[in-house]
Amino acid sequence: MRIVLDPIRAGVLFTCLVLPGCGGEAYLYTNDLDIKPGPGLLSGEKGAFTLIKIRSQERANISAQPGPAGTGPETR
Amino acid sequence: MKIERFGPILIGTTIALSIAGQVQAAESGATDSEVLLQLKRMIEQQQAQLDKQSAEITTLKERLGAGERVAEPPFRRKPLAGESQPMTAEVVDNADKLVTSRNANIDVELYGQINRAGLWADNGDSSSVYFVDNSASSSRIGVNTKGEIDDYQVGAKIELQLNSNRSSRVYTNEDGDEVTSGDGVAIRHVDGFFAKDGLGKFSFGRGNSASNGTSEIDLSGTKVAAYSGVHDMAGGQLYYDNPTRTLSDTHIRNTFSHMDGLSRRDRFRYDTPKFSGVMFSAGANEGDAYDFAGRYSRRFGSFKFAGALAWAIPGQLFGGDFNNQYNGSMSVLHDSGFNLTAAGGARDAKDSDRDDPTFYYGKLGYKAKIWDLGSSNFSIDYMKEDNLDQNDDVGRTYALAFVQDLKKWGTEVYLAYRNYDLERTDVDFDNVNALWAGARIKF
Numbered sequence: 001m002r003i004v005l006d007p008i009r010a011g012v013l014f015t016c017l018v019l020p021g022c023g024g025e026a027y028l029y030t031n032d033l034d035i036k037p038g039p040g041l042l043s044g045e046k047g048a049f050t051l052i053k054i055r056s057q058e059r060a061n062i063s064a065q066p067g068p069a070g071t072g073p074e075t076r
Numbered sequence: 077m078k079i080e081r082f083g084p085i086l087i088g089t090t091i092a093l094s095i096a097g098q099v100q101a102a103e104s105g106a107t108d109s110e111v112l113l114q115l116k117r118m119i120e121q122q123q124a125q126l127d128k129q130s131a132e133i134t135t136l137k138e139r140l141g142a143g144e145r146v147a148e149p150p151f152r153r154k155p156l157a158g159e160s161q162p163m164t165a166e167v168v169d170n171a172d173k174l175v176t177s178r179n180a181n182i183d184v185e186l187y188g189q190i191n192r193a194g195l196w197a198d199n200g201d202s203s204s205v206y207f208v209d210n211s212a213s214s215s216r217i218g219v220n221t222k223g224e225i226d227d228y229q230v231g232a233k234i235e236l237q238l239n240s241n242r243s244s245r246v247y248t249n250e251d252g253d254e255v256t257s258g259d260g261v262a263i264r265h266v267d268g269f270f271a272k273d274g275l276g277k278f279s280f281g282r283g284n285s286a287s288n289g290t291s292e293i294d295l296s297g298t299k300v301a302a303y304s305g306v307h308d309m310a311g312g313q314l315y316y317d318n319p320t321r322t323l324s325d326t327h328i329r330n331t332f333s334h335m336d337g338l339s340r341r342d343r344f345r346y347d348t349p350k351f352s353g354v355m356f357s358a359g360a361n362e363g364d365a366y367d368f369a370g371r372y373s374r375r376f377g378s379f380k381f382a383g384a385l386a387w388a389i390p391g392q393l394f395g396g397d398f399n400n401q402y403n404g405s406m407s408v409l410h411d412s413g414f415n416l417t418a419a420g421g422a423r424d425a426k427d428s429d430r431d432d433p434t435f436y437y438g439k440l441g442y443k444a445k446i447w448d449l450g451s452s453n454f455s456i457d458y459m460k461e462d463n464l465d466q467n468d469d470v471g472r473t474y475a476l477a478f479v480q481d482l483k484k485w486g487t488e489v490y491l492a493y494r495n496y497d498l499e500r501t502d503v504d505f506d507n508v509n510a511l512w513a514g515a516r517i518k519f
Contacts (some may be wrong), residue, residue, distance in 0.1 A: 033299055035188075039486045
C-alpha cells in the first residue's frame, strides 16, 4: 500500500510527533469563552458560589446544631 | 467527647441514687443495713457500667485520632432517674458531633455571567443599533457538581443559555423593522462524567462534542470581542445588493463559519489522560455523527503554546451534505504580550457538483499591562472563507479589537470593529460594517 502525504498533512503529522517530545513545562489551556477563569464580581476569588462543600476528612457535623468552625458542611 | 466530664456525672449519679434509695428504703420499711447494702450494690453496678463506657469512648477517640471514619450510630446514654438535665444535654450535644460518616468529597457550585453589548451595523444602505447578547460568549447560568469517591472523580454540569436578542441573529428587514432573536432558554450542558487518573474521562449527556472548541484556540485575550467565530458579532445582518437596490436574503452567518468541530451535542465522549501536554478525544454524537480530536498545550520558556486538530464525520448534521470535516487552530503567546493565532478548516462535500468549503484565519495581538486593573488586550484579525453558502463565494472579514480586563471585578469591557465582504457570482453586495461595545461580567 502506498501512502501519499501532501505537505500540509506531512507538516501536521510532523508537528504532532515532534512537539510532545520537545520538553517544556505543563500549561493548561482553557477556553475562556465558556466561563472565564478567575474571580467573579460577586462571588469573589473563587468565581463561583459554593452551594455545598463536604470533605470526607472532616469530622462533619451534619446536625442542626452548628459545631465548631470548620467541622460542618459549608453552605452559603 | 471528654472523659473528664464523667466525673461530675458519676458524682451526680451517686447522689441521685442515694437519695432515691433512701426514699425507697423509707417507703418499704427496710432496715438501714439493708439499704446500705442495696446502695453499695447499685453503686458498684453503676461504676462497672461507667468503666465500660469509658473504655468504649477511649477506643472511639483512638479511632477518630487515626482519621478513621466512624459509622456507628452516635452514643447516647439514657438518663438515669434523678439525673439532672444539664448533664443529659451535655452528653447529647457531644454525641451529635460523632456523626461523621462520609463517603466522598463533594462540591456544588453556582456560576454564571452576563454579556451584553450595543451593536451598530451598516449594510451599505441603512444602519441600525441593537442591544444584544454577545453570541461569542452568551449570558448563562449553571450548576457544577464534582465529587470524589475513592479514586474516582464524578460530577455533573447543568448550564443554561439565556437567549435575548442574540448578536448573531438580529437584523433589520426590508421594511426597516428590527427582527430580534426572541427570548428563550437553551440547554448548553446537561452533562455527567466520571474519571480516574490514568484511565481518562468519560462524559455522557449534552455537552461539548469531542471536537468542540478546536477552531477556537486563542491566547490573545480579545476572544470575547473578536475571534475565529466571526459570524457571532453581526451574523444576522443581510447583505445589500447595491446595483439592484435590494436587500438579499443571505445572512452573514450563512457565508462565514469557523467549522468548530461538531459544537455541543447529545453525545458520549471519551478523553484520554494528558501526557506531555497531549490529550486525545473521541465522541459518538446525535445524528449519526462521530468526531476525534487531539489537543496540545505547553509552556516553552517565555512562550505559551496551545493547539488542537479535529476530524469529524458529521452524518446527518450540517444538512447531511458533508462526508468529513477537518479543522484546527493554534495560538502562541510570548511573555512580552505579543501573540499569534491561526485557524483553518475544510469540509468534504458529498455532492460532486459542490465545491468544498474552506476557511483560514489569522490574528496578531498584544497584551499590555498599562494599569493594575488587568491586562489591556489589542488585536487585528483576518479571515477568508470559500464556497460555504454557494460555489465560488469568497468571504473576507477583518477586525480591530480592544478588551480591557478588570480582573478583580470579574469583568471585561470591550470595543471592536469588523468589516464583512462577500464576493458572489452575478451580484455586488456592499460590505457590512459593524461596531460593538459591551461588557462581560462574571458573577
